Amino acid sequence: MKLNALRIAVSVAIVTIGASFAACGIDESGLLGDDASNGVDVITTGDGAPDVIIDVVPNDGIPPPPSCSTDASADVSCIPPVPLGWEPIAFQKNGNVGCGDDGGNFLGVQYLTQPTINKTSCVCSNCVADGGWSCGATIYSGATCSAETLDASATACFQSNHQSFGGWLTRYGSPACGGGTALGDNSADATAVSACYPTQCASDFCGLASSGFGLCIANAAVTDGGCPSGFPNAHVVGNSAHTACESCQSCALGNASAQCTGTVSAYNSGDCSGSSVQTVTANSTCNGSTTNPYSSLGYEAGPPPSPFCGPTKLPSGAPYLNGPFTICCP
Numbered sequence: 213m214k215l216n217a218l219r220i221a222v223s224v225a226i227v228t229i230g231a232s233f234a235a236c237g238i239d240e241s242g243l244l245g246d247d248a249s250n251g252v253d254v255i256t257t258g259d260g261a262p263d264v265i266i267d268v269v270p271n272d273g274i275p276p277p278p279s280c281s282t283d284a285s286a287d288v289s290c291i292p293p294v295p296l297g298w299e300p301i302a303f304q305k306n307g308n309v310g311c312g313d314d315g316g317n318f319l320g321v322q323y324l325t326q327p328t329i330n331k332t333s334c335v336c337s338n339c340v341a342d343g344g345w346s347c348g349a350t351i352y353s354g355a356t357c358s359a360e361t362l363d364a365s366a367t368a369c370f371q372s373n374h375q376s377f378g379g380w381l382t383r384y385g386s387p388a389c390g391g392g393t394a395l396g397d398n399s400a401d402a403t404a405v406s407a408c409y410p411t412q413c414a415s416d417f418c419g420l421a422s423s424g425f426g427l428c429i430a431n432a433a434v435t436d437g438g439c440p441s442g443f444p445n446a447h448v449v450g451n452s453a454h455t456a457c458e459s460c461q462s463c464a465l466g467n468a469s470a471q472c473t474g475t476v477s478a479y480n481s482g483d484c485s486g487s488s489v490q491t492v493t494a495n496s497t498c499n500g501s502t503t504n505p506y507s508s509l510g511y512e513a514g515p516p517p518s519p520f521c522g523p524t525k526l527p528s529g530a531p532y533l534n535g536p537f538t539i540c541c542p
Contacts, residue, residue, distance in 0.1 A: 271451065271535040274299070274432040275319055275409050290418035291427050291542055292442035300410055300417050302425035303447065303539050307406035311423075317415035324402035327453035327531035334455060334529040335396040339463035339521040343387035347472035347516045349494060351509055353377045357498035362509070369484035370509045375502050377509055379476040379494025389521035392460035400531040402453035407539070428541035435536045443540035450533025457529035466520040473514030478506035 277299040288300050302311070302318075309320035351362040354374040362370045408425060410417045421427055429443055437446040477488035478500060488510070492500045 271432050271537040274430060274537065275411065277409075278411055278413050278415070287416070287418055288427075290421065291429070294429055295440045297433065298429040298431045298440065298540070301428050301430040301539060302408040302417065302420040303428045303541060304406045304423075304425045306404055307424065309406050309408075311408035311420065317410065317412050318408040318420075319411050321407045321409070323405040323407055323449040323451065324453050324533065325405050325447055325449045327400040327402040327455070327533055329455050329529050329531050330399060330401045332397050333399050333531070334457035335394070336392050336460035336463075337395050338391050338393040339389050340391040341387050341389055341465075341519040341521045343385060344519060345383050345385040345387065345470070345472075345516045347474070347513065348382045348384060349472075349474055349511050349513065350380045350382070351377065351476055351494075351511055352380065352498065353509060362511075364511045364513070367513045368511050370511070371482050371507065372509050373505050373507055375500075375505050376498055377476055377478060377500035377506075378492065378496070378498040379474060379511060380496045381472040381474055381494050383470075383472045383517070387465065387519040389463040389465055389519075391521075392463045394457065394460045396455075396457055396529075398455050398457060398529075400453040400455045402531075402533075405447070405449050407449070426541045428539050430537060430539045432537045434538040437538050439538065439540035443542055445541040447539040447541070448533065448536050449539055450537070451535040453531060453533055455529040455531045463521050466522045467517065470517035470519075472516060475512045475514075476500065477510045477512070478502050479508045479510060480504075480506060482507045484508045484510035 288294060291300070294300060305325070309322045311318035311320045346365075349364045351364065351370060352358065353360045353362070353370075353372045353376065355376055357376055357378045359374055360372055362368075362372070364370075406425075407430075408420060418427065428445075428447075429440075435448070437448045439446045474494040475491050476494050477484070477491040479486060479488050489504075489506060490500055490502050494511070
């Protein structure tokens, strides 16, 4: 796969990592440093989700440095000595790829760094409820609601002759949530980076500092931000940015505390006919107190609550760079 003449080869596989992996922090590239230079990288989302393993392939699209004779060397005297395996590169965040000359002395390339997850990266939907709730009621009557106990599973009428009453509701059932479909685009935001490679021995590499470029070194084989002595400031850059998302299995009840509803009414009649003398909400309180004794109690059941399922949270993910390599600056 080609992009700006640079070869990108990154494969992503989401697997569960055993307890032997320690949780590590993510650097500005979205990569972990311990294993990346060996071609394998472990990304931890930090919220208990399975880690993500990425096969890291170095960016071999970096052009080789110009081959100069001993009396016509490219001038890199403005930076510390360039170690073996590294080459000069001018580096600028949030810049364009213009390298300040029209003579073909530099190759300008646009890269990305510091990937971050965005609102469309990891999205889940289609959580489904399995099962539901039902409601039962216990009607208490008499002084302090302790004289008689009447049970109901639906609207009912009870003969009773007291002055106080109340209703207690119980919810039954254990609905569960499942499903979940990934709708995210696995994208990532990132900071643009401009890089200029000297292509000729006469390239004025040091002169790029006056155009706002940092004068640094790069190594295509180093993907984890490790820098040699004299160049302590690391920047991991890549060709493009993506996000590895956790799986969509975080469906849960969005209304787990939903309550049953109902009312209790006192009637002068013995069959709950006519107008009630008092109506109270069944709220586990002995709150009925009629002036005269009633002859019947009527319970009016409300509809049982319906379980609502949805993601417990927006799924998280780990942003990463494709074709990562390291730029080190003094």
